[in-house]
Amino acid sequence: MSDAVSAQVVADVQQFYARHMQLLDAGDADGWARTFTEAGVFAPPSLPEPVRGRAALAAGVRASAAGLAEAAEVHRHVLSMVHVDPRDDGTLAVRSYAQIFATPRGGEPRLHLMCVCEDVLVREQGELLVKERRVARDDRP
């Protein structure tokens, strides 16, 4: 694992993740799904099988957003210690820490989950997209 990567690639990844997570936390299901490839795969720790494809990804966000609205809680997804590793096939392997912070309306914010996120990012028509994501929770090693 090398650190050598162009500053523009690092900046592009940072901009991508910032928009990607802000879309998710805003409950913009379709906007978020479009930050994955058409057949993008997301293997979250909470499901037995990975979610595959934009329609299923968007449906997952809609369900989550509805649950949060009912619970009157705001979630924020924060990535940190993002390491970008360009692969020979042109994809970017990115490993980061992912935190979910939760704030109930009128209540105290809390760290809800601490995870490790492993992504494969690809470029299509110049835009970065998630091709594959695996997330592991620190409380379930």
Place this chain on the structure above:
Amino acid sequence: MSDAVSAQVVADVQQFYARHMQLLDAGDADGWARTFTEAGVFAPPSLPEPVRGRAALAAGVRASAAGLAEAAEVHRHVLSMVHVDPRDDGTLAVRSYAQIFATPRGGEPRLHLMCVCEDVLVREQGELLVKERRVARDDRP
């Protein structure tokens, strides 16, 4: 909202925010106020009216720092998922998550507030400055 922005602009914004928040948390009221434009506006969630201008901004930090010293508590402001959106007028619209962490002397650190921060940054004599800031708390949607 596009992700396309030069790596140098992203790096400049990151450097700016790091210094900006470290000045604030160090209680350097005048140094922090100088990271706003002369007539800079800060609309925090805790006040009915925005704070306008460097003198008022600095006074606010002095009051906060005195309160924290009395309470024997250290606050740290952390921005994450920072998305930089260059506008046609040359300003930068930046949206990020802002967390305030609080640590009492001899006590446990805690996440005090989770917010969304929307800034308009401008350049004057080559230096980035905050022209306008709006902060919204997640617990008060």
Place this chain on the structure above:
Amino acid sequence: MSDAVSAQVVADVQQFYARHMQLLDAGDADGWARTFTEAGVFAPPSLPEPVRGRAALAAGVRASAAGLAEAAEVHRHVLSMVHVDPRDDGTLAVRSYAQIFATPRGGEPRLHLMCVCEDVLVREQGELLVKERRVARDDRP
């Protein structure tokens, strides 16, 4: 303290820290020790004397990792608000906030410590390394 630094230097520092902290949290004692110079110095808040040299640095990680394994707890080190200040001697003075998050197996994650980290980074054969690190805890001002 100026913000002017090339985007590539900022990106290099970010990549370095991401790998550096992921090595630490993975318990890769020797890999982590190699991200310091041969005679690298780490002055943590928990010890009366700084740790000096790669062998001692690695031994410290091995001891910590063993303790965490026994406690069935995962720690994650997260840097934020990282400010890079290039010095005339070619070194980089970097000041950041350092958080340690802890997650017990089957339990809730928590913010364990909030610190300020002051590093001197140098380049050897193109690679960034920590020459000197001082960490101060917010709960012990």
